Amino acid sequence: MVSDDPSGVAAVPSPSGAAGGLLRACHPLPTAAVTLLATALSVRAGRSGAGCALVAGAVLAGQLSVGWCNDAVDAHRDAAAGRWRKPVVSGAVSAATVRSAAVTALALCVPLSLASGLWATVAHLTGVGAAWAYNLRLKAGAWSWLPYAVGFGCLPAFVALGLPGHPGPRWQLVAAAALLGVGAHLANVLPDIEDDLRAGVRGWPQRLGPAGIRLLGPVPVAAASALLVQAMPGGPGRYGALTVALAALTAGGGALLGRVRPRAPFLATIAVAAADVGLLFRGVGG
Secondary structure, three states: OOOOOOOOOOOOOOHHHHHHHHHHHOOHHHHHHHHHHHHHHHHHHOOOHHHHHHHHHHHHHHHHHHHHHHHHHOHHHHHHOOOOOOHHHHOOOOHHHHHHHHHHHHHHHHHHHHOOOHHHHHHHHHHHHHHHHHHHOHHHOOOOHHHHHHHHHHHHHHHHHOOOOOOOOOHHHHHHHHHHHHHHHHHHHHHHHHHHHHOOOOOHHHHHHHHHHHHHOHHHHHHHHHHHHHOOOOOOHHHHHHHHHHHHHHHHHHHHHOOOOOOHHHHHHHHHHHHHHHHHHHOOOO
């Protein structure tokens, strides 16, 4: 195919398929998971229905911008690796359209964040900015884990600082979210690690290699649950100890399955995050 798309990636999307291509290019599963996590945090923190909706809208816009930015920036690399399931590579949508969608979503993210106040906006845009920095530069270096830690860690700060009086978030929540982000980074890289190495991408997970990722990946995920359990009023208790044990088993099981199903560790990380949300509603404050 021939295209005048400045990305150089051949794509002639059909009008009917462009919307579906955009949906797939936003990385819908992690986008939905992060948005639901932030919304659950806002509900637990006691924000009003309108406040929770504003948090959901702001986080959704930010995550859409990050996902679309990722696919636009990686269009050349995806094409070279033959990742034909990627919507830009398959021609479902052009890289130029995905770039425009990313910028539009980022622009929408600003006023939606400002509805929660200035300091909440600073926290949220810091996290979104870290994710864009990962896409544009840090992905290929040894510090590739840092944007994930910052991006996830900023979510509870965004929620808390949007409350009346702008209270700071509990440090356990910020640390647990950052650890979940690091675990998600490790798990998310595993399916494409061989293609990344061939393309010269040498972020932290690529330097660890598949075996190193499977060995280390469950650690930050289980540690996040342990932090939240320690923050429960009255101590961990039986429920907390059971949750940590299940988190460790889920993360470890996902890592083992990663030998034959590379997406399993990432799905396990999402499952543990869902369990952590359960901990929040059981008593860990915002």
